[in-house]
Amino acid sequence: MALVWMLLLVLAFASAAIDGRMDGLTQGALEGAENAIRLAISLAGILALWMGLLRVADEAGLTRKLAALLRPVLSRLFPEVPKDHAALDSMALNVSANMLGLGNAATPLGLRAMEQLQTLNPNPRVATDAMVLFLAINTSSVQLVPATVIALRAASGSEAPTDVIGPTLLATTLSTLVGIAAAKLLARIWPKGTPTEER
Amino acid sequence: MEFLAKAVGAISTWAIPLLLAGIPAYAFARRVDVYGAFVEGAKEGLQVALRIAPYLVAILAAVGAFRGAGGMDRLSGWLAPVLSPLGIPPEVLPVALVRPLSGSGSTGLLADLMEAEGPDSLAARIGAVMAGSTETTFYVLAVYFGAVGIRRYRHAVPAALAADLAGFAASVAIVHLLWKP
Structure with a gap:
């Protein structure tokens, strides 16, 4: 990101030099900085509302309930993980926390899942098929309500900030399905790596 | 298609009101201190906003400079012949390219896109749906694999x-389907 940011500024300078638009550059930067804080303030209210609601949901046990629903599905997706293995519980909790948009709660659960998957790994430096599949699901985003995006839309004066919820749900379902399919297909052709000496 | 549009629209309209009434009612029935829990969570929300504010300043100032200097017009001019036939407004590309690398970076770029094109423009809608349906891929892979000492990611990056890519393509297609004038 450091490179992208630096390039933006340098290219802006180059572009302004070619077109003689230095004053445009300065004005753009100042307006951008001002907009950023206005935006952060409007975002703060909406994010506080949403995260407050999520905390209520979490304390009512909704994350656990969702995880219980997901566990059998995950068990089928990960045939190499024993049915009573703790990794399945951690993965189910991680995915449900992500679905609800509880990013802060999701990460430690996901890391625990990775550690538990690592105990099933014959080759501790090389990713297993199960790890890759878990991360494909995780990185394809399974969030049910895109809170930050809605907050941004509301803050910049959209007429219907929430009308992207349905489309987002459809797109994220498709991307998760493609992620699962790609992980499963590539697992068949990708070399597993040679077992390490100490085993 | 007509049915799909209606169903997707209904989800968008009903999701927030249902959650706003349903979650507290459900939690109250299960004897949760709903008000206290809400306030605790809201505190966290404020911290999130505060945390991303400096990133927003960094991105919006840099992109503002780039746009003000005419760089964005130049870039769009170069990219339009390739992207327009695919139905991708060139303005979305910065968000799409940065999305897998940085969450706060892509949030800033999305905010800039909404500011420049209007939040209900085709480009801003595609950007919004895409940002909501994909994740900060490289960051997640680095953190999760790093935590357990995995060096060889195997097929994780391509998968x-x-x-x-599927999320991006789906966003373009769905937004066109629903909002193309």
């Missing part, structure tokens, strides 16, 4: 990028 995750395939999902991102």
Whole structure:
């Protein structure tokens, strides 16, 4: 990101030099900085509302309930993980926390899942098929309500900030399905790596 | 298609009101201190906003400079012949490219896109749906694999990028389907 940011500024300078638009550059930067804080303030209210609601949901046990629903599905997706293995519980909790948009709660659960998957790994430096599949699901985003995006839309004066919820749900379902399919297909052709000496 | 549009629209309209009434009612029935829990969570929300504010300043100032200097017009001019036939407004590309690398970076770029094109423009809608349906892929892979000492990611990057690409393509297609004038 450091490179992208630096390039933006340098290219802006180059572009302004070619077109003689230095004053445009300065004005753009100042307006951008001002907009950023206005935006952060409007975002703060909406994010506080949403995260407050999520905390209520979490304390009512909704994350656990969702995880219980997901566990059998995950068990089928990960045939190499024993049915009573703790990794399945951690993965189910991680995915449900992500679905609800509880990013802060999701990460430690996901890391625990990775550690538990690592105990099933014959080759501790090389990713297993199960790890890759878990991360494909995780990185394809399974969030049910895109809170930050809605907050941004509301803050910049959209007429219907929430009308992207349905489309987002459809797109994220498709991307998760493609992620699962790609992980499963590539697992068949990708070399597993040679077992390490100490085993 | 007509049915799909209606169903997707209904989800968008009903999701927030249902959650706003349903979650507290459900939690109250299960004897949760709903008000206290809400306030605790809201505190966290404020911290999130505060945390991303400096990133927003960094991105919006840099992109503002780039746009003000005419760089964005130049870039769009170069990219339009390739992207327009695919139905991708060139303005979305910065968000799409940065999305897998940085969450706060892509949030800033999305905010800039909404500011420049209007939040209800085709480009901003595609950007919004895409940002909501993909993740900060490289960051997640680095953190999760790093935590357990995995050095060889094997097919993780191609599988995750395939999902991102599918999310992007789906966003373009769905937004066109629903809002193309």
